[in-house]
Amino acid sequence: MIALQVLVACAFGLVVTFGLIGVARMVPSGHTRARSRIATMAGDPARPYERQTNVLQDERVSSIGFVDVLLSGRSWTATTRRTLEAAGIPLRVGEYAAIRLLAVIAGLAVGRAAATAISADVSVSIMFLMLGAVVGILLPPVYVRIRVRRRRAAIEGQLVELCEVVASMLQTGYGQLQALTAACRELEPPISHEVQRMLDRIRLGGDIDEALQEANDRLQSTDFDMIVTAISLQRSSGGNLAEILRGVAETIRDRMSFAREVSALTSKERFSALIVAAFPLVIVGLLSAISPDIYTRLFTEAMGRVMLASALALDAVGYVVIKRLTKLEV
Template identity: 25%
Template sequence: MTSLAPAILVLAALACILLALALWLFARARSGDNRKALHENLQRNLDIQREMQVAPLAMPLPGNAPGMTASARPKESSVRQKLEDFLGYEAWGIAPRTLMLMACIGVALSVLTAFHGGLAMGALVLLVLVLLACFGIAMRLSRRRAKMLSQLPAFLDNVVRLISIGNSPHAAFQFACNNVPDPLGGALQHVSASLNISPDLGQAMAQLERTWGLPEFGLLAAVFRMSTRYGGRADLVLERVSAYIRDRQSAERELRALSTEVRLSAWILALLPIVVGTMIIVLNEGYFMRMWNDPTGSKLIFVAGGLQVCGSFLLYRLARLK
């Protein structure tokens, strides 16, 4: 046991460093993305105004393409922005302090398990906790997306009413954002704040689609972009989009009601081995430790864990109907 203590401490230190680095990146991305977007939009507007003021007085030089400004140069996307778009951290709705507390608790449990059961047991517990955290975040994100979609038709109806009484799409969008509850209200407030700098509503909704991963926001971005560029009756298109979202939600609710038995069976079959194994460990710890300390028994435990993960994934795919 004493020979494993340095390795366990090194593993715990590396895990703490990696978790702290990841949480620092998440917190920095969350606090800096909005500021970066506002700065870029402000710089773009200043460049456009400067170009409009200089264009009547200056002639384009030979060999230089007219209208080229610093804002038109290609910009490389940062690694932080790619990480934010891939993970969708803003859509989780979890404070960085809460994530840090969860990470510290998981590392502490893994270290305690490693001291009592060895390095392999500690690594196994850490893997299980990471999987449970990912599963919980995925479930929370799914619920927030479903709630957001249920709030979206009512918001679109308010936008349609405001457009029908004479407001522009941008003004109607900003007026309708004021009384929308979370999580849709928080997301729309970011879009409304960006509209105070840049009037490109289509671009703001496209950014919202990348953050939340909902194709409905991409559809709204296309509607607002076409309305800004070519004009037309945006209120009629938004009304049809609202009706489409309501019809699809009604069909999804009916499908979930018809597939309740299948999904319940999948949950029971996936959780039954985990509950039985946990009860054996809690009620008869000596039996499990004898099996864990045996070379063949530890291999069987790892094989059973792998089969459990594969079986749970297959049951999830079978019960996930769209």
């Protein structure tokens, strides 16, 4: 019976925790809000090509007609498409939405099966269903976000090599497109896929600056933004692009070295976040084992369950806050 009460309290705490984390993820950061306000006030006249549609590219949200009509033209659809492209996941938005719906259904099924396995009452069954639904809702976007971070990190790790290869090709007499084509053949994925996509965009009639800016918007990488800015300035003002790219490569190399130093310096604080989050749980477990008559009231009484669930939620919030404080932008 005590084990059942523990599961109920933990399930409720996890539901509250995932809910708070989901709300926190939905709130845009200050950097995002500032960029949005600047773009709105400026009207972004220098980037009209983002509103154009490539007739040779399938822009449908889904191959199913009514789903395409339902999701087309929505801000969530455009954001999700960019996120999937940044993650390198070859899915349409409609397919991704279907996967999220299936994940919720699967979470509900798992929650129902768990409640049935322990012969839970109605209130506990509802709790398990809520937990399964929350996990099903959050799992796909969390996975996509992880893929985006890993792919961006992999691309940023190849940018120095990209600059060096393009600069070498330019010094041997290649043009910009020829140098990018040679770099696409020389480099490994995922950067080669992005370069190939830029080349395809240019060969279909796009401008090189537009193709670079589209890739920059897709990747959201500070290092790649430096490369795009350097090439755009060189095309408008002139200069030796090979030397410029070598200078950018040196800057990126220095930033990566500094980022590793910052990561090493903040490793203690990141590990402290894990200790701070795990310590209360360990203490509650030990005290419950040492004095079960006193501390099992946290699991057997209604007020104890509420207190335990609130403590778990606050513990998770504290962990998220510490992680955010130790995450420094370099």
